[in-house]
Amino acid sequence: MAIAEQKGQSVSAETLKDFLREMLLIRRFEEMVEERFRAGELPGFLHVAIGQEAVAVGVCRALEDGDVIASTHRAHGHTLAKGTHPNEVMAELYGKLEGCSHGYGGSMHLYDVERGNLGANAVVGGGLPAIVGGALAFKLRGEPRVAVAFFGDGATNIGTFHESLNLAQLWNVPAVFVCENNHYAESTPSKQQLPIEDLSKRAEAYGMTAMTVDGQDVEAVYRTAQEALAHARGGSGPVFLLAETYRLTGHYVGDPQVYRPKEEVRELRQTQDPVEKLRARLELSDDEWTELDREATDIVEASVEFAKNGTDPQPEDALKNVYA
Amino acid sequence: MAIAEQKGQSVSAETLKDFLREMLLIRRFEEMVEERFRAGELPGFLHVAIGQEAVAVGVCRALEDGDVIASTHRAHGHTLAKGTHPNEVMAELYGKLEGCSHGYGGSMHLYDVERGNLGANAVVGGGLPAIVGGALAFKLRGEPRVAVAFFGDGATNIGTFHESLNLAQLWNVPAVFVCENNHYAESTPSKQQLPIEDLSKRAEAYGMTAMTVDGQDVEAVYRTAQEALAHARGGSGPVFLLAETYRLTGHYVGDPQVYRPKEEVRELRQTQDPVEKLRARLELSDDEWTELDREATDIVEASVEFAKNGTDPQPEDALKNVYA
C-alpha cells in the first residue's frame, strides 16, 4: 500500500542513535522476559513486542509532555518508550509493590499515570473509547494535548474500534489511533480475520485522515507520528496511523507457533528486524554496537535484580485500591 | 451521492400499480395506527414508517421464497411487505393471541417465521449478527437463499453493525444489508451523529459491494434490490444497499418533533412522498386512485375489527414460551 512519503527535516544521526539505544533496550528487555519466564520466575501471561520496537519508539519519541497513551496486552515496549523505568516494569512483571502498577496489574496492565500512560488493556479494543474521552477532555479544556491509542490489526474487527473512531471523528477530538499491523491476531493470519488488505481503508468509513508507514523504519514512524500528532493537536481532527510491522516471536511467550511455518519467522528475522535495520543504516562499528548492547543489557540485568529484591505485597493488600 | 443507474428490464405498469397498492396499504395502516394510538387503544411504544414505504415494498417484492428478513423498531411496513396479513399485524399491536407474535412481542417485535420474517428488533443493530448467521447457514447447506437486514442510518454507528458487515464480507455470505437513511436517529440529525455524508463509504471499510438508491422511487429500489439479491445469491458476497429516504412523521407516534422545523416536514411531504410520486408517475385517474384508496382503507379498517375481536391472552400465558 501507499507509504506516506516523509515530511519534516530529516532526523540527525545522534537522534537516530538515541532511538537505537531505546529500541535495543526494549529488545533486550523482552528477551530477558522470555528467559525469566522459561526459568519459571514470571507469573501470568506474557506477550512481547520483539519486531515492533520501532513503532513504540517512533511514536512515543514524537509525543510531547502531557500527551497520553493507552496500550494493549503487548505493552512492555510502549511502556518503556513512554518513559517508565525498566526497573518498575520488570518489578511489575514480578508482582512487586515497586512495580509500575504496584503488583496489582501485571504484564497486561502496565500503568504509569504520572508519565501519561493511562494503562495497558487485556481486552482487545478495550482502551480505545477512553482515549476518545481523554482527547475530549483535552478539547473541552482547551489543552494542547493529544491522546494516543495503540492497538493491533485484530482490534480493527471489534465494535469498540468502530464506535471509538466514529465518535472521535464526529467530535473532532485530538486523538491518534496507532494500528500496529503485524499481520496476525494470535494464531489467525490477516486473510482469516480481515476482509481487506489495506487497513487504512478502515478510516474511510469515518472520513478520518489516514497515514500509513513502514513500521520497521523508526525514522519514518517518528516523522509520520509527528505529522499525525501535529494534525490532531492543531485541531484538524483525529488520525488513523497505520504501521506495517511484524511480530518476530510467538503471540505469547511459550507459543509454539504451530500456525505458521518456521521459515516465515526465520526470513522475517533476517529481513524485517527494525533493530538490525537501524544498526545497518547507522553503519555502527562493531565496537559501538557492542557498547550500546552492553549498556542495554546492563540496564535490563539491573532491572531483574531490582525486581527480585522488590517487596511482595501482603495478601491483605488485595483489598486496597478497590475504591477511591 | 451516486445513484446506481437502473439495471434489468423496466417494471410493467401493472406491477407498479401492484406496488402502489401495497405501499398505500402500509400508509393507511400506519395512519390508522396513529389514530388508534391517539384514541388510547394501543399499548406500548409505536414507530411508523410513513415516507419509507417504497423501501419496504421495493426490497420485499424483490425477494424470493425462502429469503428471510430481520427488521427494526420501525417494523410494520417491512412485516406487511413480507406478506404478513394486516389482521395479524394489527392484532399484535392490540396484544391479541391472533397477532403475528401471539401478543408476546408487540410493535417492536413482529415475527412471522413461516413467511421468512425472523423478527423485528427493538435494540438498534441487534438483529444484524443473526442475519450473518442465517446467511452462513444457507451457505453451509448450499441453499440458494439470501438473508436481508433492514436498519437505519443511526444503526451504522453501533459496533454490532461493524462486526456484522465485517464478518459477512470475510465469510462471503449471501446477505444484503439495507440501510434506510432517513437522516435522523430519533431527534438527532445526520450531522450530529454521522461523521460522513455518503453512508455508502461505510462499506469500503469491509471491501463490500455498495449500491445506493433513491428510496422514494419504488421501481429503483426494486431493481437495485434485485441486483443486490442476485449478487448475494450468486455467491459474489454480501451487499450494502443504501436507500436515501425520509421519515415524514415523528420518530414515535406522539413525537412533538421539537427538534426539527415544521416547514421541513411540510416540504418533505410535498416533495418526498413515495406514494404520491408513484401515483403521479402512473398517471392514475381520480377514480382509480379512489378505488385503490378505498381497497386499502377497507383492509385496514377490517384489520382493526379483527384485532378488537381478538382473544386476550390469559395472564398465566406469560409463563409459556420461555423455553423450547
Add this chain to the structure above:
Amino acid sequence: MPEVTYREAVRDAMSTAMRRDDDVFIMGEDIAEMGGSMGVTQGMLQEFGPERVRNTPISEMAIVGAGIGAAMAGMRPIVEVMYQDFTTLAMEQIVNQAAKHRYMSGGQLKVPLTIRTQGGAGWSPGAQHAQQLEAWFLHVPGLKVVFPSTPADVRGLLWSSIYDDNTTIFFEHRTLYGIKGEVSEEIEPVELGKARVHREGEDVTVVATGRLVHESIAAAQEAEKDGISVEVLDPRTLLPLDEGAIIASVEKTNRCVVAHEAIVRMGFGAEVAALVQERAFDYLDAPVARVGARFCPLPFAPVMEEYVIPHAEDVLAAIKRTVGRNGG
C-alpha cells in the same frame, strides 16, 4: 419546601453541578434538542450549550468509554444510557474498565463517572425496553450502585454520585419520573450507602427498591388494617449496602420481606435474604420472603405484563405469609 417531580429532581442535581463546576458535563442519545427520551434533560442544551450537553451517536460502548476516559482525565462526566436494556452493550466498558482501572493501576487512577440509566415495566414496552438489571452490577467490585425512589433521594444521591470518585451506576425508574415530593431549597447531598426507613413498624421489615418502595408503603397501609405493623426500608444505595440498617431492623421485627421489580431468581433479594439469614439467623421467626417479577421475559400484552411484574398485593401477600408463619 418546594415540591418537584422525580424528573425535575434529576435535572436539578445535574444542572446545579454543571453551574458550579466546569468539569461536569453530560453525554447521551437524544439528550440535547429533544431533552432526552424521558424529558429529563429538557432545557439543559439551551442553558449549557452543545459542548456540555453532548448529543451522541448510537454507540453505547463508546459513550460510556468516553465517559471513562474523560473521568480519568479529571472531569466528572455524566453519561445517560437511554434504556437499562442497552447497558448490555456497555458491560465490557463498565465491568472490565470503569470498575477496574483504579485497582489494576494500583491506586494511580480514579474514574469519577456517573452512568444514569432508566427502566421499569408497566407500559407494555416489550421484552427489550423495561428490564431491571441492577443485580448484575452488585457482583462487580469497584462500582457503586444507586437506585432512588423519591424526588429528594434522587436529587441528593445523584449529587453524591457525581462527586463520588468512583463509577456509579445510577438507576432511575421509568414510572417514577412523574411522582412529586418535597425537596429542600438547596441541594442536600444524600450519603451513598445509607438506607432510609420510610415507615417504622414492629412486625415485619420490608426491604424495597425503586417502584416497589411505593408499592410496599401501600401494602403496609393495607396490612395495618389487619393490625400488622410494617417497617419499610429503602436501601437507596445497593452497593455499598447499608447492611447495618437492614440487620438492625430485622433484629427488631424478626421477619423480613424483600421486594423489587427485577426477576426474583438471582435478583437483589437473593443477596438480602442471604445476608439476613447469615447475620440475623437467631432473630428470624420466618424465612425471608422474596417478591419480584416472575421468571420470564417481559411480555407485550398488558394482561400478561401486569401478571409478571409485582404489585402492592404481592407485597401484602408476602407480608401476611411471613407474619402468619409460626416462629422457626
Add this chain to the structure above:
Amino acid sequence: MPEVTYREAVRDAMSTAMRRDDDVFIMGEDIAEMGGSMGVTQGMLQEFGPERVRNTPISEMAIVGAGIGAAMAGMRPIVEVMYQDFTTLAMEQIVNQAAKHRYMSGGQLKVPLTIRTQGGAGWSPGAQHAQQLEAWFLHVPGLKVVFPSTPADVRGLLWSSIYDDNTTIFFEHRTLYGIKGEVSEEIEPVELGKARVHREGEDVTVVATGRLVHESIAAAQEAEKDGISVEVLDPRTLLPLDEGAIIASVEKTNRCVVAHEAIVRMGFGAEVAALVQERAFDYLDAPVARVGARFCPLPFAPVMEEYVIPHAEDVLAAIKRTVGRNGG
C-alpha cells in the same frame, strides 16, 4: 472404562456430535490451526475442515450473534468465547436476543445455540482474564446455564447442551482442563437440571460448583478426620437448578455451605442461600454459609490472588463454623 482429561472430554462431545450431525459446527477465535487458546479444539480443523471449524475475527458480538442466526435457521452451532471476561461484549446478543427470540415470537422460534466459555483464577492472569460471571446469566429467563466439574460431566452435559433446543451458556474452568476421570466408551448424555452428589454425608451439605467441587471434596476429607460427615453436591446445571436435590440434602443434614470461585456478593451462593432458607427454614440448624472470592478485582501478584480466591481451607472453615454452631 477409558480415562480422559476434562479437555479431551469437551472435545469428544463436540467431535462426536459433528461426526453424526452436519448441523453442528463450531466458531471461535483461534480454534482452528491453534486448536483454541486452551487447546480444547486441537485436531478438529484437520478432521472437520475450515467450514465447520471456523476461525473468527475478534468480534464477540458478531460471532455469538451469528450463532444465534444459524441456530434460528435450524443448525446447532457451538460458539467459543475465549475468556468469560469477554462475554461482557456479547451480553446484548445473549440476553436480549438469544434468550428472548422464542418468547418474543410467541413460540415460533428456537435458538439451539451452545456458547462455550472458560475462566478461573490461580495463574495470575490479572483482573480481565479470570472472572467467574455465571451468576449474571441465572437472572435471565430463556437461558440455560451449565458449569461441569468432571470429565464425565463435562462430556455428558455438553452433549445435552448441544442437543437442547435453547441457548446454553456452558462454563468450563481453566484449571480443570488437565484433570483426568473415567468416562464410558459411548457418550452418556447427562440431563440438564440434575445435580450430582459426589459424596454422601450426614452433618452438612456443601453445594459447590466448578473448581470448588474439588476443593470441597478435599475439605470434606479433612473434616472427616474431625468426625464431621460432609455431603458434597454439585448442581452441575445452575439454570434450571435441581432445587429438589439441594433441599432434600439439607433436610437430611440440617446445615448448608455453598462454595464457588466467583465473588460472594450477588454470586450463585446468594441464590442458594435464599432458596434453602425459603424452602428448608425449619430444618436449618445454622445459617447457610457462603464461600467465594473476596470483594475485589483479581490482583496480579500471586500472593494477593491466592488470598482473594477460595481454597479447601476456606470451605473447611465454613464447614466447621456451620457444624459448630448451636441449632437455631
